[in-house]
Structures are given as structure tokens and as C-alpha cells.
Amino acid sequence: MPHLVQMDKKLSRKGLVVVAPEVQGSSQEDILQLVEKNDVGYTVTKGITGPGLATGIPRTAVFDVSGKLVYVGHPMAPETEDAIEDALKEATSDESEKPGSSGLAPRKTDLVPSRSWTNDEKRVIEASLLEVVGTVGKFKLSNGQPFDYDITRLSEADQQLIKEALAP
Amino acid sequence: MAQDTVPDHSLSEFTLGELVSGNEVDFSTLQGKVVTIEYWGTR
Numbered sequence: 001m002p003h004l005v006q007m008d009k010k011l012s013r014k015g016l017v018v019v020a021p022e023v024q025g026s027s028q029e030d031i032l033q034l035v036e037k038n039d040v041g042y043t044v045t046k047g048i049t050g051p052g053l054a055t056g057i058p059r060t061a062v063f064d065v066s067g068k069l070v071y072v073g074h075p076m077a078p079e080t081e082d083a084i085e086d087a088l089k090e091a092t093s094d095e096s097e098k099p100g101s102s103g104l105a106p107r108k109t110d111l112v113p114s115r116s117w118t119n120d121e122k123r124v125i126e127a128s129l130l131e132v133v134g135t136v137g138k139f140k141l142s143n144g145q146p147f148d149y150d151i152t153r154l155s156e157a158d159q160q161l162i163k164e165a166l167a168p
Numbered sequence: 169m170a171q172d173t174v175p176d177h178s179l180s181e182f183t184l185g186e187l188v189s190g191n192e193v194d195f196s197t198l199q200g201k202v203v204t205i206e207y208w209g210t211r
Contacts, residue, residue, distance in 0.1 A: 001208060015201050016202050016203075017198055018203075019184060019193050020207075021184060021206075021207060021208075022209060022210060024211055030210045031188050034210055035189045040190070041190065043184070043192075043193045044188045045184045045185045045188055046185040047184075048205065049185070050177075050183060051175065051177045051182070053207070057207045057209050058206060060204055060206050061205045062203075062204050063179045065199070065200050067179035067195070067198075069177040069179075072174055084202060087202040090202075091201055092200030125192065141191050146197050148194050
């Protein structure tokens with residue numbers, strides 16, 4: 001895990017997105033304990049569904065910019081970093097973009113500048129809102145990573161703020 | 169050998185479980201990005 005934390009910090013601005021599903025069915029408390037201990041900044045989830053890739057853990061799967069699986073191996077193996085570096089040659093780098101840009105093309109002016117959003121489970125996330133399509137908000141994290149989120153899952157206050165931002 | 173055989177799969181075949189920490193990730197919005205999935209456990 002520490003190795004991947006360093007890789008995430010080093011390569012996220014070059015277009016790397018790290019996600020780490022815990023696949024032993026551990027409790028949220030146990031997972032968070034290790035997340036905090038290792039200063040993990042990337043996404044951690046309880047499990048993942050899809051094709052079985054992990055013949056043992058830990059295992060790292062690398063997907064290229066087209067979403068194709070290009071590598072599976074041990075996270076500490078030198079081949080893992082090589083595979084990521086190779087794949088990043090085709091990636092959309094945030095470094096070449098203007099500060100604060102989203103990585104989305106074309107660049108959009110933020111509908112709501114970066115702020116803390118709270119959802120109906122009291123989870124808080126820092127992001128700017130680019131636009132709203134239906135009930136889907138297109139957000140951007142401070143590292144430039146875009147994501148979609150159903151704005152009806154946000155707090156009443158956040159939804160009101162979006163309503164006001166959308167008003168002509 | 170550190171590298172496993174690479175089967176023919178794409179990111180769209182995967183769905184993340186409940187978010188515990190970090191940013192919400194939707195694989196469908198990550199065009200142009202390299203994605204790594206780390207399978208891990210606390211034990």
C-alpha cells in the first residue's frame with residue numbers, strides 16, 4: 001500500500017487514477033484504520049464486482065486510456081510501474097493544462113467554484129461543479145479528476161445552491 | 169514471475185463497491201486516464 005500511495009502522489013497529475021477495493025470483506029473501521037495509517041489519498045472501496053483478476057492479493061490491474069486491461073501483477077513488482085508509465089504516455093496529463101482546469105475537453109467555466117459538498121450519507125467531498133445535465137452534476141476534484149454525481153443525493157443546502165447557480 | 173497472464177477485459181466490466189475513503193469514481197468518466205485497480209485486504 002505505501003508503494004501505491006507514493007505512485008499515486010507522483011503520477012496522478014500525469015493522468016493516473018488509482019482505486020483500491022478491499023476484497024477480504026473487512027469492516028469499514030478496519031479499512032479506515034489502514035487508510036489513515038498509510039495516508040492514502042486515492043479511492044478505497046468495499047469490494048468490486050467484475051471479472052476475477054486477483055489470483056492472490058495484493059494485485060494491481062492496469063487499464064490503458066482506452067479502458068483495456070494491459071497488465072496484472074504484484075504492486076511492488078518493477079513491471080507494475082513500467083506498465084503504468086507505458087500506459088501514461090497516451091494519457092491526458094493535467095500538467096499541460098492550465099491550473100484549475102478539469103481534464104475535460106473542452107474546458108468549461110465552473111458553475112460553482114470549488115467547495116465542500118455533503119451528500120445524504122453526510123460524506124463530504126471538495127470539488128467544483130462544471131455543469132448539470134438532468135440530475136447529474138459534472139464535478140471536478142482539486143486534482144483535476146472529473147466525476148459525475150446525482151445531485152439529488154446532495155444535502156438540501158447544496159441542492160439549493162445549485163438551483164441558484166443555474167437560475168438565469 | 170511478477171506479471172500475471174493478462175486476460176481480455178475492459179474497465180467497463182467492473183463496478184466498484186461502497187465508497188470508504190477518497191473520491192467517488194465513475195469509470196465511465198475516466199476517458200484519457202490510466203486506471204489502476206489495486207486488490208488488497210486488511211489481513
